[in-house]
Amino acid sequence: xxxxxxxxxxxxxxxxxxxxxxxxxxxxxxxxxxxxxxxxxxxxxxxxxxxxxxxxxxxxxxxxxxxxxxxxxxxxxxxxxxxxxxxxxxxxxxxxxxxxxxxxxxxxxxxxxxxxxxxxxxxxxxxxxxxxxxxxxxxxxxxxxxxxxxxxxxxxxxxxxxxxxxxxxxxxxxxxxxxxxxxxxxxxxxxxxxxxxxxxxxxxxxxxxxxxxxxxxxxxxxxxxxxxxxxxxxxxxxxxxxxxxxxxxxxxxxxxxxxxxxxxxxxxxxxxxxxxxxxxxxxxxxxxxxxxxxxxxxxxxxxxxxxxxxxxxxxxxxxxxxxxxxxxxxxxxxxxxxxxxxxxxxxxxxxxxxxxx
Numbered sequence: 001x002x003x004x005x006x007x008x009x010x011x012x013x014x015x016x017x018x019x020x021x022x023x024x025x026x027x028x029x030x031x032x033x034x035x036x037x038x039x040x041x042x043x044x045x046x047x048x049x050x051x052x053x054x055x056x057x058x059x060x061x062x063x064x065x066x067x068x069x070x071x072x073x074x075x076x077x078x079x080x081x082x083x084x085x086x087x088x089x090x091x092x093x094x095x096x097x098x099x100x101x102x103x104x105x106x107x108x109x110x111x112x113x114x115x116x117x118x119x120x121x122x123x124x125x126x127x128x129x130x131x132x133x134x135x136x137x138x139x140x141x142x143x144x145x146x147x148x149x150x151x152x153x154x155x156x157x158x159x160x161x162x163x164x165x166x167x168x169x170x171x172x173x174x175x176x177x178x179x180x181x182x183x184x185x186x187x188x189x190x191x192x193x194x195x196x197x198x199x200x201x202x203x204x205x206x207x208x209x210x211x212x213x214x215x216x217x218x219x220x221x222x223x224x225x226x227x228x229x230x231x232x233x234x235x236x237x238x239x240x241x242x243x244x245x246x247x248x249x250x251x252x253x254x255x256x257x258x259x260x261x262x263x264x265x266x267x268x269x270x271x272x273x274x275x276x277x278x279x280x281x282x283x284x285x286x287x288x289x290x291x292x293x294x295x296x297x298x299x300x301x302x303x304x305x306x307x308x309x310x311x312x313x314x315x316x317x318x319x320x321x322x323x324x325x326x327x328x329x330x331x332x333x334x335x336x337x338x339x340x341x342x343x344x345x346x347x348x349x350x351x352x353x354x355x356x357x
Contacts, residue, residue: 004031005132008051010042010068011035011083012060019109020055020083020124027125037061039068046076052132053079055106058093066097073101079131083108091214098184103131103326107208122271123208130181130299134326152269154277154306173199173357174236174252174259174291176283176310178276180206180298182326186346187296188219191241193350196224199292199357200236202244202252202261202283204274206298209246216243232263244274251282252291259287270302276330280306289314292356294349295340296320299329308339316356317341320349 007030009020017035024030033049036042038060054072058065069080082097082105094105104127109120154160175198179187183205191201207215212229219227219241230242230250236259244250249269251262269275276295280303283291293310295303297320311317319331319340324347334340344352 002029005029005053005129006031006033006049006051007128008033008042008045008054009035010037010039010054010060010065011057012037013057016057016083016108023109023121023124024055024128026121027129029129030125039063039065042068046078050076051078053081053128055081055083055128056102058082058084058097066093066100069097069102070100073136077101077136079103079134079136081106081127081131091211092217094211095214095218101136103134103136104181105208105211119268122268126271126299127181130327130329133299133329134182151271152267154269154275154281160281160309172238172290174283174287175199175201175294175353175357176252176279176287176291177201177203177294177296178205178279178298178303178306178330179203179296180272180276180300180302180327180330182297184215186320186324186326188222189346190296190349190353191219191223191225191227194223194225194353196239198225198239198353200238200259201225201241201353202230202236202250202279203241204244204250204276204279204303206272206274206302207246209248212243212246216241219243230261230263233260235260244279247273249274249278251278252286253282254286271300272302276303277306280310284309284313284315287315291315292353293317294320294353295331295334296346296349297325297327297331299327301330301333303330304333304337304339307334308337311339311341318344318349318352321345 021032034045056065080102082102110116216227216229227241249264293307319334321343322328324345
């Protein structure tokens with residue numbers, strides 16, 4: 001049997017600790033080795049047994065989660081997944097956590113309905129499993145027994161390509177980027193290198209709702225390009241980046257000679273919402289050879305089939321290389337399918353965007 005991922009849960013709420021332990025314990029990839037009500041208790045537990053992953057609350061007594069994270073990354077780096085309530089203030093704080101070395105973020109599980117609990121279980125277990133394989137040195141400081149629904153493809157959001165709606169190749173490009181675990185800081189690296197007149201860019205980064213708005217605001221303050229969370233009807237313009245809102249799918253569409261995005265509700269696709277496969281399929285249909293597809297760091301296979309559809313429609317397609325990925329999952333699957341025209345390093349992605357444009 002494969003070695004199980006040892007997880008330590010750190011949260012000042014006893015009910016949250018119990019719920020998270022139940023969710024993670026339902027996945028046979030994962031073993032919860034303990035819980036802690038604050039960072040001081042967590043530090044003692046780490047001395048007894050080093051976990052593979054820590055889930056960490058943001059607001060706790062005696063020491064907040066960000067301070068503990070920074071100390072941990074400096075002294076004994078362990079993959080950390082930040083856990084937060086769904087608040088605007090919390091989402092801004094979690095941007096600091098990601099910059100400080102957290103691998104990913106999750107929402108404290110919502111258990112109002114069976115569907116919410118089911119989706120929370122899928123998301124939390126997958127994020128923790130991905131974190132266990134993260135390469136922490138790449139970005140320093142800056143399925144199991146659970147009952148889950150059938151993994152859905154992009155077919156549930158739009159039909160497979162059957163003849164292209166795309167225009168013939170033009171001089172105007174639209175760049176579609178997909179990323180997951182490790183993608184927040186990797187995307188920052190790419191977008192910070194781009195000039196203000198780069199092609200219009202649409203991005204799916206796997207993140208919970210609310211967090212994508214804070215993520216976009218942070219990038220907007222760091223980059224020459226304009227970055228914001230997408231809304232239905234937003235035009236795809238040069239020098240602008242649209243980030244898919246958490247918990248909603250984003251599709252690229254065309255009206256005349258102009259591209260715009262549509263934001264939709266829908267089921268999990270490739271275990272995610274938003275899904276890279278949904279964005280890439282829409283780009284294959286409506287942009288075709290005018291599109292550029294880039295699949296970056298992340299666990300699983302979301303985006304691999306969509307990138308292949310883009311390449312088959314005439315788009316330029318790229319996958320991030322293993323050496324620069326925090327988790328080499330999504331790009332690896334795309335490369336195996338023959339979906340990537342080229343494999344490029346993180347530092348080379350911005351150059352490819354400018355070159356093909």
